[in-house]
Amino acid sequence: MGTFTWSTLATPIGELVLVRSELGLARVAFGTEGAAREGEEAAYPEAEKQLGEYFAGRRREFDLPLDWRFSSGFRREAQRALLEIPFGQTRSYGELARQVDNSKAVRAVGTACATNPLPIVVPCHRVLRSDGSLGGYRGGPEAKRWLLELECASG
Structure with a gap:
């Protein structure tokens, strides 16, 4: 299934857990979901930057590689x-x-x-x-x- 890393991001709508695989962003979970934080904790600077810009009203779409493994x-x-x-x-x-x-x-x-x-x-x-x-x-x-x-x- 591959290796995952995760990081957390404080946002105006609460904490988000960002899960990254070798293919890209695999999961965005709300902190209230109690999402499993599998693998190592590691920053995902590009996703954190783009989400920060979105929440600040400066980004309209995301340019991140997405890993669709949790959907079929x-x-x-x-x-x-x-x-x-x-x-x-x-x-x-x-x-x-x-x-x-x-x-x-x-x-x-x-x-x-x-x-x-x-x-x-x-x-x-x-x-x-x-x-x-x-x-x-x-x-x-x-x-x-x-x-x-x-x-x-x-x-």
Whole structure:
């Protein structure tokens, strides 16, 4: 499975745990998740820098190698489609299902968002319910609202 290193980053929405493999960023976990900190603790300067710029409103997209090992099948397809939602915009779960050519897979898209191993960098926070309400978010509703407001203010 390879070797992992991890680091923590303090952010306006709480501590994030960044897990890196030889292929790139493999996981972004909210500190509240109690994520396993496997391998050695080691700084990931580029990811920390880019996330810091994002939270400061100075970065709209990330340029990091991503390791998709914690995602597969339809979930991976839906999670990759999240990267196509522009900064400052949102989509509904139904719109994302149609984007991946499976309009009946709204619940599966919701599950893909809920299990996204790379939140923030792969922007599942940009997906809302069809009525415009927030829907769920692993980091909690306050974090999702904060991220959407950041993008709206920086847009």
